[in-house]
Amino acid sequence: xxxxxxxxxxxxxxxxxxxxxxxxxxxxxxxxxxxxxxxxxxxxxxxxxxxxxxxxxxxxxxxxxxxxxxxxxxxxxxxxxxxxxxxxxxxxxxxxxxxxxxxxxxxxxxxxx
Amino acid sequence: xxxxxxxxxxxxxxxxxxxxxxxxxxxxxxxxxxxxxxxxxxxxxxxxxxxxxxxxxxxxxxxxxxxxxxxxxxxxxxxxxxxxxxxxxxxxxxxxxxxxxxxxxxxxxxxxxxxxxxxxxxxxxxxxxxxxxxxxxxxxxxxxxxxxxxxxxxxxxxxxxxxxxxxxxxxxxxxxxxxxxxxxxxxxxxxx
Numbered sequence: 380x381x382x383x384x385x386x387x388x389x390x391x392x393x394x395x396x397x398x399x400x401x402x403x404x405x406x407x408x409x410x411x412x413x414x415x416x417x418x419x420x421x422x423x424x425x426x427x428x429x430x431x432x433x434x435x436x437x438x439x440x441x442x443x444x445x446x447x448x449x450x451x452x453x454x455x456x457x458x459x460x461x462x463x464x465x466x467x468x469x470x471x472x473x474x475x476x477x478x479x480x481x482x483x484x485x486x487x488x489x490x491x492x
Numbered sequence: 493x494x495x496x497x498x499x500x501x502x503x504x505x506x507x508x509x510x511x512x513x514x515x516x517x518x519x520x521x522x523x524x525x526x527x528x529x530x531x532x533x534x535x536x537x538x539x540x541x542x543x544x545x546x547x548x549x550x551x552x553x554x555x556x557x558x559x560x561x562x563x564x565x566x567x568x569x570x571x572x573x574x575x576x577x578x579x580x581x582x583x584x585x586x587x588x589x590x591x592x593x594x595x596x597x598x599x600x601x602x603x604x605x606x607x608x609x610x611x612x613x614x615x616x617x618x619x620x621x622x623x624x625x626x627x628x629x630x631x632x633x634x635x636x637x638x639x640x641x642x643x644x645x646x647x648x649x650x651x652x653x654x655x656x657x658x659x660x661x662x663x664x665x666x667x668x669x670x671x672x673x674x675x676x677x678x679x680x681x682x683x684x
Binding site (some may be wrong): 387388390391392394395397398399401402403404405406407408411412414415418419422 | 512515516519520521523524527528531533536537540541544545548549612613616617619620623639640642667670671674675678
């Protein structure tokens with residue numbers, strides 16, 4: 380055991396030394412290595428499954444991105460194509476269009492009112 | 493170093509045999525360190541396996557074989573710290589929780605009479621474990637690495653990747669707390 384006389388600091392140092400002596404390096408059990416390799420393999424399997432899943436997600440995301448890219452870049456034939464902005468505007472808002480016709484004026488002196 | 497640098501390089505390149513040889517060389521020392529850090533003999537092997545498991549999956553991050561030992565100590569310190577934190581959350585199982593009959597059965601299963609030396613060692617472990625209750629798990633591990641494992645401040649600097657002065661301050665405070673707990677215990681012993 381450690382000495383019980385002396386200053387607190389000295390006694391504490393002796394206690395550490397006694398503790399070191401009481402806990403020597405240990406011999407591992409016979410199953411240490413087989414168990415370690417089993418744990419390594421099991422962790423590898425888990426990480427392999429996760430990697431496969433992640434790879435699947437990445438592939439799917441890449442495929443979707445390419446599909447969207449192709450769809451967006453496809454040339455479209457719209458009725459306004461080849462027509463200038465002003466022409467398209469004039470066509471959309473021709474004078475026959477009721478929205479731009481001036482407000483209706485009501486004649487209050489109309490007979491019968 | 494307990495192994496050649498070349499063996500570490502081969503293990504880094506995925507050579508399982510080289511990794512196996514490294515574990516065989518270091519497992520006894522690592523288990524000894526863990527035994528002293530956690531003071532629970534029944535869980536030492538489990539924590540040591542966790543250390544080597546982490547080593548296996550992080551070996552490719554090792555910059556140079558020359559820093560292998562501080563690296564392994566770092567993994568050991570982290571695994572012990574993780575274990576101690578988990579233990580704090582788990583209610584501890586003590587012999588005093590058992591009924592008298594259960595204790596007798598446990599004694600019989602363990603081979604009956606426990607040797608005097610073993611009892612003293614157990615008591616010493618319990619004393620140190622109880623004194624270290626005065627500091628956090630992180631300080632406990634740091635203090636034991638310095639005082640019991642005998643690592644120098646320079647070595648600890650490599651393990652913790654913290655400046656020597658910061659370690660000195662932390663060690664001093666932890667040691668003062670443990671010393672205070674030690675003196676309180678002694679006073680209690682003298683009075684009681």
